[in-house]
Amino acid sequence: MRIYADNAATTKMSKTAIEAMLPYMDKIYANPSSLHTLGQLAKEELDAARASVAKLLGAQPNEIIFTSGGSEADNQAIISAAKLGERKGKKHIISTAFEHHAVLHTLDKLKKQGFEITLLDVHENGIVTPQQVADAIREDTCLVTVMFANNEIGTIQPIKEIGAVCRQKGVLFHTDAVQAAGHLHIDVEDMNIDMLSLSGHKFHGPKGVGVLYAKKGIPLVNIIEGGAQEKGRRAGTENIPAIMGMTAALEEACDNMAENSAKVQKLRDRLIDGLSVIPHSVLNGDRENRLPNNVSFCFEGIEGEALLLLLDAKGVCASSGSACTSGSLDPSHVLLAIGRPHEIAHGSLRLSLCEENTEEEVEYIIRAVTQVVTYLRSISPVWSKLVSGEQEFIIK
Amino acid sequence: MALYSDKVMDHFLNPRNVGSMDNASGVGEVGNAKCGDIMKIYLKIEDDIIEDVKFETFGCGSAIASSSMATELIKGKKVSEALEFTNKAVVEALDGLPPQKVHCSVLAEEAIKMALKDYYDKNGIAYDCSVFPSCDSCSHCHH
Numbered sequence: 001m002r003i004y005a006d007n008a009a010t011t012k013m014s015k016t017a018i019e020a021m022l023p024y025m026d027k028i029y030a031n032p033s034s035l036h037t038l039g040q041l042a043k044e045e046l047d048a049a050r051a052s053v054a055k056l057l058g059a060q061p062n063e064i065i066f067t068s069g070g071s072e073a074d075n076q077a078i079i080s081a082a083k084l085g086e087r088k089g090k091k092h093i094i095s096t097a098f099e100h101h102a103v104l105h106t107l108d109k110l111k112k113q114g115f116e117i118t119l120l121d122v123h124e125n126g127i128v129t130p131q132q133v134a135d136a137i138r139e140d141t142c143l144v145t146v147m148f149a150n151n152e153i154g155t156i157q158p159i160k161e162i163g164a165v166c167r168q169k170g171v172l173f174h175t176d177a178v179q180a181a182g183h184l185h186i187d188v189e190d191m192n193i194d195m196l197s198l199s200g201h202k203f204h205g206p207k208g209v210g211v212l213y214a215k216k217g218i219p220l221v222n223i224i225e226g227g228a229q230e231k232g233r234r235a236g237t238e239n240i241p242a243i244m245g246m247t248a249a250l251e252e253a254c255d256n257m258a259e260n261s262a263k264v265q266k267l268r269d270r271l272i273d274g275l276s277v278i279p280h281s282v283l284n285g286d287r288e289n290r291l292p293n294n295v296s297f298c299f300e301g302i303e304g305e306a307l308l309l310l311l312d313a314k315g316v317c318a319s320s321g322s323a324c325t326s327g328s329l330d331p332s333h334v335l336l337a338i339g340r341p342h343e344i345a346h347g348s349l350r351l352s353l354c355e356e357n358t359e360e361e362v363e364y365i366i367r368a369v370t371q372v373v374t375y376l377r378s379i380s381p382v383w384s385k386l387v388s389g390e391q392e393f394i395i396k
Numbered sequence: 397m398a399l400y401s402d403k404v405m406d407h408f409l410n411p412r413n414v415g416s417m418d419n420a421s422g423v424g425e426v427g428n429a430k431c432g433d434i435m436k437i438y439l440k441i442e443d444d445i446i447e448d449v450k451f452e453t454f455g456c457g458s459a460i461a462s463s464s465m466a467t468e469l470i471k472g473k474k475v476s477e478a479l480e481f482t483n484k485a486v487v488e489a490l491d492g493l494p495p496q497k498v499h500c501s502v503l504a505e506e507a508i509k510m511a512l513k514d515y516y517d518k519n520g521i522a523y524d525c526s527v528f529p530s531c532d533s534c535s536h537c538h539h
Contacts, residue, residue, distance in 0.1 A: 301454065302454065303432050303433065303454055303455050303456050303459070304456075305456035305457055306408070306455065306456050306457050306459075306460055309405075309408060309457045310409075313409055331432065341430075342429070342430040342431075342432075343429040343430055346429070346432040379411070379414050379415075379451075379452055379453060379460070380434075380452060380453070380454040381425060381434050381435070381436040381452040381453070381454055382429050382434055382454040383454070384416065384452065
């Protein structure tokens with residue numbers, strides 16, 4: 001048996017997405033920049049996909065740029081806003097402490113170029129407030145970038161309200177919506193979003209393709225130089241099969257959002273309830289304002305990589321913010337950002353579901369996690385000290 | 397290729413000599429929960445022979461496998477032989493560890509040495525301090 005509960009890492013492609021890709025490999029395979037009939041046919045299909053994606057996001061087609069994925073879109077959005085700000089003498093950027101590394105590392109790069117970065121506290125519940133953003137905005141702020149929903153702990157940010165603050169103060173607002181697209185309702189117009197990044201493979205589409213939405217009039221800086229594809233904003237022959245697959249997947253996900261979300265949320269809530277029974281465990285992130293598919297826990301006295309490997313041996317695919325899974329000595333910056341001490345952050349587990357998971361699978365996961373945590377605690381010298389009272393529990 | 401060798405997975409999934417020990421001749425604990433790994437080794441020494449070894453580990457798969465392998469390697473050995481024990485023996489016996497996991501084998505070596513030091517201390521046996529790790533926390537740790 002194999003239960004896949006790592007959908008925040010990537011998803012299985014849907015049949016619809018796979019079928020949508022196939023014709024563009026051996027039938028409509030011409031280069032959309034070519035002037036011949038087959039090339040122009042490909043261009044028409046590309047334009048149609050762009051229009052579909054735009055509609056699903058509440059945007060205009062010319063505001064949609066196809067990229068190689070969420071990371072590229074994040075890079076391009078942030079670099080573009082920074083360069084625009086620099087020209088006006090504005091070199092201050094606001095973000096949060098628990099963004100994806102595609103955002104944080106781009107900000108690090110800008111910091112080295114003389115930009116000042118403010119990373120807002122995300123509190124224990126993993127949510128930043130519009131007031132914090134309002135308080136942090138200065139005369140020289142050129143960009144606010146806040147993720148739509150966190151990839152590790154699933155907390156959903158008040159995007160519309162933050163967008164409103166930015167609009168009012170005349171500051172560009174970007175959101176990394178990689179975990180949200182296809183899972184939560186998005187309307188860039190209604191939500192006051194100037195730029196948005198998404199990635200195809202997080203909603204049953206293909207890998208290696210994503211979208212940058214940039215509101216009309218925002219001058220973009222090219223990350224990839226070359227030909228004049230994407231109206232000169234992103235060079236390279238368009239990855240049409242992937243774009244078609246992603247578009248079909250996004251349409252499907254948006255069409256079925258209400259139904260999928262209700263189903264997955266029920267499974268999520270059962271999983272949270274089942275794992276909460278494990279003593280000295282804690283749910284990471286707000287219980288209510290979280291992605292319908294995200295479950296994130298810390299278990300005291302154990303280490304996450306060992307937990308993952310043992311779950312894998314029982315057929316459960318999950319992930320962890322443990323240092324040992326990242327190749328560094330520090331545990332997840334997300335868990336540290338919500339105030340989990342290192343000792344606790346090492347013992348983390350993320351389970352991210354999808355609509356294909358079943359109630360039986362969830363019950364199996366609860367049993368498997370309970371057994372593995374109990375076993376690892378039984379061989380942990382930290383746990384024996386906690387139980388004997390030699391050391392105090394951090395998670396009560 | 398998988399992250400770990402079959403040997404590592406075997407010792408991780410079926411660790412040998414797990415547990416604690418009452419009235420141990422020597423106990424050694426190294427590591428730091430902040431860094432994500434702590435190893436505790438218990439030795440039962442009779443007539444200069446390591447009759448029994450037990451371990452408890454808080455840590456990743458390779459930390460657990462390294463502890464397990466280390467206990468197997470020193471069980472039945474003379475104290476003087478155990479003192480010669482190095483992390484390289486653990487890495488070799490496990491058919492290698494990924495570079496970022498070699499420190500787990502170092503922890504296993506240090507835990508054994510600290511247990512031997514404890515045995516010497518308890519029995520008033522004189523020893524050369526330089527043979528043992530200088531601190532009881534992990535020297536490789538960044539914190």
